[in-house]
Amino acid sequence: MAQASRGKGSKGKAKPRPRSSNGSHEAASATPARDYSIAAVGRALDLLEALSRIGPAPLAALADSARCTRTAGFRLLRTLEARGFAIQDEARGMWRLGARWGVLGRAAVEQGALAATAMPFLAALGKTSGENVYLRIRDGLESETIAIYQADPGLRLYSEVGKRQPLHAGSSRLLLAHAPEAVQTQVLAQRLPRFTPATRTDSAWIAADLQRIRTRGYLLTTDEVVAGAATVAAPVRDASGQVVAVLSVSAPTMRMRPPRPRALLPVVMDAAVKLSRILGASGAEVATRVLEPDRKGGSATAREATVAAPALASPGPHSMFR
Secondary structure, eight states: TTTTTTTTTSSSSSOOBBTTTTTOOTTTTTTOOOOOHHHHHHHHHHHHHHHHHHHEEHHHHHHHHHHOOOHHHOOOOOOHHHHSSEEEETTTTTTEEOOOHHHHHHHHHHHHHHHHHHHHHHHHHHHSSSEEEEEEEEETEEEEEEEEEOOOOTSSSSSTTOEEEESSSSHHHHHHHHHHHHHHHHHHHHHHOOTTTTOOOHHHHHHHHHHHHHHSOOOOESSSSSEEEEEEEEEEEOOEEEEEEEEEEEEETTTTTTHHHHHHHHHHHHHHHHHHHHTOOOOEEEEEEEEEEEEESSSSHHHEEEEOOOOOOOOOGGGGGG
C-alpha cells in the first residue's frame, strides 16, 4: 500500500533536495548569485587606492601595488586624468590624485557615507554586546556623534546623532590622541570643562594619556562625561591608515563592573577593525594584551588577543611635554 501511494512513474526512493549550509531545503532551480563586477573598473579602483596609499608615485610602483600590467595601468591612469581624477607630473613622471576627488569626498560626507557604511557593524556589535553602540568623528576641536545603534529601546542613550562635545573627555579622547599635533596643542592650551568629578582636565596628564592610548590602541573610561556611565572604545581607520572615527560601547557602570569592560574589549576592537577594512585600511596581525579575570575568581591575568589592525608607527609624546 505504501508503494501504491507513490506516483505512477515513481521508481524507488525520491531524490533528496539539496540542503543549504544551514540545513534547510533549497529549490532545485536555485542558481549561484550572478557576478556583476567589471574587471577594468576593479583595476581602476585598485590603482586609485594605490595612489591614496603611496602617491605621488611612478607608474611602475602603482602598477605593482595594484597588481596590474604597466600598460593597463597607464591606459587607466590616462582615462582618469582626462576626467580630473588623476594628475601626472610629466617632468618627474609621478602620478597623484586629481582635484575631482575633493568634490566626491565632500558629497560623500554630506550624504552620510561613513554612518551608512558603519551601521551594519554597529548593529552586529550591539546585538553581540547587548549594549548601545556609538560612532563619533572629530570635527575641528570637537567630536560629533554621527551614528547610534540602540540595542534595546529601554536602554538609556548617552548621546544623540549630531551631538558635539570636547575632545579631552570620554571616548573622544581617542580621537584627540590621533589628531594632528596642532589640534592637540589647541585643545591642551584651553581651560578644559569638567563634566563630572572624574573628568580629567590636567593638560599634562591628558598629554601623557594620549601617548598611552596610541600605544594600547583602545580606551576604557568611566564617569568622565556622564556620571554612572562606562565606555569601551576603539579606533576606526580609513585607506590612508588615519583614524577617522571612534567606535564605542557605553552602558551604566552597574552593568559594566570589572571584568566586563575588558571582556567586551576584543569584540569592540574586532568590530572597529572590520569597519576599517571596509573603509580600505590594510591591516597586519598584532597582539594586544587584554586583562581578563581569573575564571576561578582570582586576580586578573593577561592573555594575548590577536586582532587585525593597521601597523602604523605611533608618534611620541606631545612636544609641549617633551
